[in-house]
Amino acid sequence: MSEDPRIASLLAQGYHFLDRETGAIVPPIHLAATFHKSVEDFGYRREASPTTAIAERMLTELNGGPSLAFASGISAAVAILETVRPGQHVIAHRTVYQGIKRWMRRMEESRGVDVSFVDVRDADAVRAAARPGRTALIWTEVVVNPTLEVVDVEQLATVAHEAGARLAIDATFTPPVTLRPLERGADLVMQSATKYLNGHSDAVAGVVSAQKPDALWREIETVRTYTGSILHPLDAWLVMRGLRTLPLRFERASATALQVARHFERHPKVERVSYPGLESHPDHDVAVRELRGGFGGMMALYVKGGRAEALRVAEAVRLIVQATSLGGVESLIEHRASFEADVNPVPENLLRLSVGIEDPADLIRDLEQALATV
Numbered sequence: 050m051s052e053d054p055r056i057a058s059l060l061a062q063g064y065h066f067l068d069r070e071t072g073a074i075v076p077p078i079h080l081a082a083t084f085h086k087s088v089e090d091f092g093y094r095r096e097a098s099p100t101t102a103i104a105e106r107m108l109t110e111l112n113g114g115p116s117l118a119f120a121s122g123i124s125a126a127v128a129i130l131e132t133v134r135p136g137q138h139v140i141a142h143r144t145v146y147q148g149i150k151r152w153m154r155r156m157e158e159s160r161g162v163d164v165s166f167v168d169v170r171d172a173d174a175v176r177a178a179a180r181p182g183r184t185a186l187i188w189t190e191v192v193v194n195p196t197l198e199v200v201d202v203e204q205l206a207t208v209a210h211e212a213g214a215r216l217a218i219d220a221t222f223t224p225p226v227t228l229r230p231l232e233r234g235a236d237l238v239m240q241s242a243t244k245y246l247n248g249h250s251d252a253v254a255g256v257v258s259a260q261k262p263d264a265l266w267r268e269i270e271t272v273r274t275y276t277g278s279i280l281h282p283l284d285a286w287l288v289m290r291g292l293r294t295l296p297l298r299f300e301r302a303s304a305t306a307l308q309v310a311r312h313f314e315r316h317p318k319v320e321r322v323s324y325p326g327l328e329s330h331p332d333h334d335v336a337v338r339e340l341r342g343g344f345g346g347m348m349a350l351y352v353k354g355g356r357a358e359a360l361r362v363a364e365a366v367r368l369i370v371q372a373t374s375l376g377g378v379e380s381l382i383e384h385r386a387s388f389e390a391d392v393n394p395v396p397e398n399l400l401r402l403s404v405g406i407e408d409p410a411d412l413i414r415d416l417e418q419a420l421a422t423v
């Protein structure tokens with residue numbers, strides 16, 4: 050072949066996996082907790098294990114940097130945050146995935162780490178918040194959960210590095226088939242692999258990838274070993290299974306989401322739709338520049354009225370499932386303010402929709418009938 054295969058071809062074949070011993074083209078699941086001393090690669094499963102290591106090799110290719118697999122997205126995030134020392138300072142976007150924001154608050158209360166929450170899309174606001182010699186880390190999502198704001202990674206990486214800080218990106222909404230933050234200057238990227246990477250709502254997993262296996266990366270690995278938060282082999286296998294169809298799933302979810310967003314953008318019961326693929330989205334230009342393989346399946350629907358109307362719509366869907374989580378083949382809807390309004394500025398009339406791979410007409414019909422109830 051004259052050119053390197055594209056990412057979809059590599060993923061479809063599990064990066065051409067071949068088990069040398071058996072000829073199997075699908076990786077084995079090794080559940081052993083301990084390994085014979087004569088083998089150098091593995092000792093004890095809390096540190097590393099063969100099936101999880103195969104998943105990590107795939108994730109390394111996918112994210113473009115050495116990768117560590119974790120038992121959840123949140124444990125991956127916590128391992129990064131654990132590297133911030135007492136007295137140091139973190140700048141985070143004003144809206145951060147609620148579980149991670151709660152951990153940041155805990156760091157402020159119990160570890161003597163200050164966290165400034167600012168709108169990181171505003172480079173001047175980030176520069177103003179930076180504390181010379183103390184700001185160690187800047188943290189944000191690219192497409193923000195659940196407001197769907199879009200952050201310019203390249204611009205933020207420049208500002209972070211000017212301030213002597215590292216940039217860590219939570220790329221859960223934007224898998225590497227559409228954006229590779231390490232190529233845009235981020236120092237670290239993490240994903241909840243529970244979402245798009247696995248894509249079937251049947252595994253909980255996280256990943257951290259770095260520019261290089263430097264001291265920071267090794268410290269993150271040490272936190273994983275000390276806390277026992279490595280990804281279980283069964284979940285590692287499910288993530289690998291999911292990765293094979295990631296490009297197809299993401300492309301389909303993105304195309305359907307754009308159709309759904311366009312349909313409801315001018316609906317009498319909808320105040321507005323926030324979807325990065327819509328021309329009306331305030332960060333649409335950044336999204337077009339940055340998200341090369343689709344805008345994804347996530348959107349925010351602002352129902353006319355308030356909390357009561359939004360809750361009624363969420364209750365009324367029949368095909369779409371009212372449940373937390375996202376990035377799976379099935380569409381999910383959730384009233385986010387119900388459980389994160391205490392930490393994030395989330396409007397009461399916002400419904401977060403994760404568009405799956407169902408027929409777009411069915412999803413539109415379901416939302417139409419749900420909106421007709423208010």
Ligand SMILES: Cc1ncc(COP(=O)(O)O)c(C=O)c1O
Pocket residue numbers: 121122123124146148149190194219221222240241242243253254255374
């Ligand atoms: C943006 C984002 N980051 C991190 C997480 C946490 O991931 P996990 O649930 O796999 O721990 C989530 C979960 O919803 C998320 O949406």
